[in-house]
Amino acid sequence: GENVEQHxxxxxxxxGDSAVIKCTYSxxxxxxxxxxxxxxxxxPQLIIDIRSNVGEKKDQRIAVxxxxxxxxxxxxxxxxxxxxxxxxxxxxxxxxxxxxxxxGSGTQLTVLP
Amino acid sequence: DSGVTQTPKHLITATGQRVTLxxxxxxxxxxxxxxxxxxxxxxxxxxxYYNGEERAKGNILERFSAQQFPDLHSELNLSxxxxxxxxxxxxxxxxxxxxxxxxxxxxxxxxxxxx
Numbered sequence: 001g002e003n004v005e006q007h008x009x010x011x012x013x014x015x016g017d018s019a020v021i022k023c024t025y026s027x028x029x030x031x032x033x034x035x036x037x038x039x040x041x042x043x044p045q046l047i048i049d050i051r052s053n054v055g056e057k058k059d060q061r062i063a064v065x066x067x068x069x070x071x072x073x074x075x076x077x078x079x080x081x082x083x084x085x086x087x088x089x090x091x092x093x094x095x096x097x098x099x100x101x102x103x104g105s106g107t108q109l110t111v112l113p
Numbered sequence: 114d115s116g117v118t119q120t121p122k123h124l125i126t127a128t129g130q131r132v133t134l135x136x137x138x139x140x141x142x143x144x145x146x147x148x149x150x151x152x153x154x155x156x157x158x159x160x161x162y163y164n165g166e167e168r169a170k171g172n173i174l175e176r177f178s179a180q181q182f183p184d185l186h187s188e189l190n191l192s193x194x195x196x197x198x199x200x201x202x203x204x205x206x207x208x209x210x211x212x213x214x215x216x217x218x219x220x221x222x223x224x225x226x227x228x
Contacts, residue, residue: 032215034216034217036219041224042221043115043203043219043220043221043222044156044203044219045115045219046216046217046218049216089156093215097163097168097210097211098161098168098169099144099146099161099168099169099207099210099211099215099217100146100158100161100169100171101146101148101156101158101205101217102158103155103156103157105155106155106156
């Protein structure tokens with residue numbers, strides 16, 4: 001089955017700086033890669049996603065890049081703000097009708113004011 | 114608010130007991146997924162239903178079972194509970210199974226504590 005590795009596990013940045021979180025996946029057949037943000041005790045919230053036919057996607061301060069050859073994808077947050085502090089999870093979804101998410105282990109992002 | 118509802122919000126029970134967690138998907142969503150989040154195992158997929166039929170199984174214990182009803186709500190049944198079953202249980206839903214219809218939206222979760 002799919003295996004997703006995520007790095008780093010913790011990340012501290014100064015407000016206004018950029019943050020980058022990286023994930024690798026094992027199943028070359030995976031074709032959908034969402035990113036979720038989770039605040040303590042709350043539900044995971046989708047912040048951006050990318051499909052395998054696209055190399056990059058941007059939504060305001062958040063961008064995701066996908067390298068299918070290397071089987072890795074990254075989340076980029078620019079101009080970080082204290083409210084960006086949370087745990088971020090990457091995930092991969094296999095092709096086919098079983099669309100379950102395989103999550104990475106999460107990155108605790110802390111934005112220091 | 115994602116539109117996915119889960120009840121109860123909190124559940125405290127004893128080892129050996131049985132509980133039922135309930136999930137109502139977003140209006141129009143046919144697919145329901147259950148995930149378990151624990152400190153040592155992270156977010157793990159348990160089971161998926163689509164329009165009443167089981168579609169995929171993950172690391173779901175034999176003591177656990179689920180179903181999706183004709184009105185599309187889903188229930189996750191956990192029996193012979195053990196201390197290690199204490200976790201946050203999330204339900205997610207999506208419209209369908211492929212392309213732009215498979216984006217999953219999560220409910221608020223049920224926090225299960227087994228004493």
